[in-house]
Amino acid sequence: MLRSPIKHCRHCGTLVVYRIPDDGDTRERAVCPACGTIHYENPLNVVGTIPVMDGKVLLCKRNIEPRRNKWTLPAGFLELGETAAEGAARETDEEAGAQIEMQGLYTIISVPRVGQVHLFYRARLLSTHLAPGPETVEARLFAEHEIPWEEIAFRTVSETLKLYFADSQAHANSPRAEPYPVRDFSLG
Amino acid sequence: MLRSPIKHCRHCGTLVVYRIPDDGDTRERAVCPACGTIHYENPLNVVGTIPVMDGKVLLCKRNIEPRRNKWTLPAGFLELGETAAEGAARETDEEAGAQIEMQGLYTIISVPRVGQVHLFYRARLLSTHLAPGPETVEARLFAEHEIPWEEIAFRTVSETLKLYFADSQAHANSPRAEPYPVRDFSLG
Ligand SMILES: [Zn+2]
Ligand SMILES: [Zn+2]
Numbered sequence: 001m002l003r004s005p006i007k008h009c010r011h012c013g014t015l016v017v018y019r020i021p022d023d024g025d026t027r028e029r030a031v032c033p034a035c036g037t038i039h040y041e042n043p044l045n046v047v048g049t050i051p052v053m054d055g056k057v058l059l060c061k062r063n064i065e066p067r068r069n070k071w072t073l074p075a076g077f078l079e080l081g082e083t084a085a086e087g088a089a090r091e092t093d094e095e096a097g098a099q100i101e102m103q104g105l106y107t108i109i110s111v112p113r114v115g116q117v118h119l120f121y122r123a124r125l126l127s128t129h130l131a132p133g134p135e136t137v138e139a140r141l142f143a144e145h146e147i148p149w150e151e152i153a154f155r156t157v158s159e160t161l162k163l164y165f166a167d168s169q170a171h172a173n174s175p176r177a178e179p180y181p182v183r184d185f186s187l188g
Numbered sequence: 189m190l191r192s193p194i195k196h197c198r199h200c201g202t203l204v205v206y207r208i209p210d211d212g213d214t215r216e217r218a219v220c221p222a223c224g225t226i227h228y229e230n231p232l233n234v235v236g237t238i239p240v241m242d243g244k245v246l247l248c249k250r251n252i253e254p255r256r257n258k259w260t261l262p263a264g265f266l267e268l269g270e271t272a273a274e275g276a277a278r279e280t281d282e283e284a285g286a287q288i289e290m291q292g293l294y295t296i297i298s299v300p301r302v303g304q305v306h307l308f309y310r311a312r313l314l315s316t317h318l319a320p321g322p323e324t325v326e327a328r329l330f331a332e333h334e335i336p337w338e339e340i341a342f343r344t345v346s347e348t349l350k351l352y353f354a355d356s357q358a359h360a361n362s363p364r365a366e367p368y369p370v371r372d373f374s375l376g
Binding site for chain 1: 231267269292298322365
């Protein structure tokens with residue numbers, strides 16, 4: 001889903017020019033010299049879940065590029081018409097066929113280099129019956145010591161997993177009112 | 189920034205057709221019959237702040253459509269290359285010229301009807317010197333009882349303000365370890 005630069009106007013098909021629009025904008029946009037349409041490009045949201053059963057986390061081995069054969073939490077692009085939580089649940093169904101109960105939002109990670117914001121929700125995995133979709137080679141549960149850290153597809157996933165296990169451990173050692181506080185940060 | 193439907197391919201200018209791509213996708217996309225480009229459209233992030241000084245909140249009277257002359261928290265579309273917090277700080281500077289210190293993420297509100305996710309950060313307003321930009325008629329501070337509730341531009345803003353004042357009051361009555369827990373929800 002990497003996007004090529006805009007060359008033609010989405011409205012009339014004319015070749016666009018890149019310039020700062022006359023409406024007070026401060027950034028270059030693809031502007032149509034024929035019909036005046038200004039084309040904006042903005043960051044995308046990737047939404048996913050951390051499905052957990054008995055302290056083990058569900059990971060999916062990717063069957064698609066990028067990072068084919070690397071492991072990820074179930075996640076994908078938020079679609080029009082969905083809430084962030086709905087998108088995260090849909091991706092979990094599509095990629096793992098997992099039965100889950102959605103819990104709270106956990107990480108919100110800006111990745112400005114690729115123009116994305118990743119949102120992961122905690123989820124309770126309700127059954128070990130999994131039905132991975134075509135985008136997934138294999139889906140299985142991992143205890144913390146089994147996580148293939150060197151084979152994780154995306155840094156947002158490995159950071160989310162590390163935080164999750166650290167919060168679980170901290171809460172087990174010293175119970176907290178909110179074991180899993182929401183964490184908002186960015187990765188360069 | 190409302191978007192018209194995609195009519196022409198961004199890559200080659202050919203008229204697109206709307207159909208489900210052959211790659212396992214489940215949604216109709218604008219597909220180019222000439223070069224095969226698949227055009228995705230996804231929700232946009234709106235990022236803003238709740239700038240507070242002495243319990244008063246900074247609001248901006250909009251000088252642009254939609255909702256011209258209604259009041260809003262400083263907010264706008266997240267741009268490529270920014271983190272969510274950076275975008276929220278930029279919008280606060282552009283719309284109010286306000287000096288702030290960014291604090292934590294507070295609300296994350298999905299608005300699937302318009303394909304948006306709104307993120308508001310708490311912020312400490314450091315000076316009463318404001319310098320509203322061209323998108324703002326006027327910027328000023330409001331105590332809770334002064335908020336023009338009937339004149340708020342967007343529901344995400346009024347819901348964020350209501351939650352903020354309720355959390356402030358609850359914390360004043362009975363101090364909490366985390367006075368402003370992150371709130372993720374959706375508005376229909
Ligand atoms: Zn045009
Ligand atoms: Zn084309």
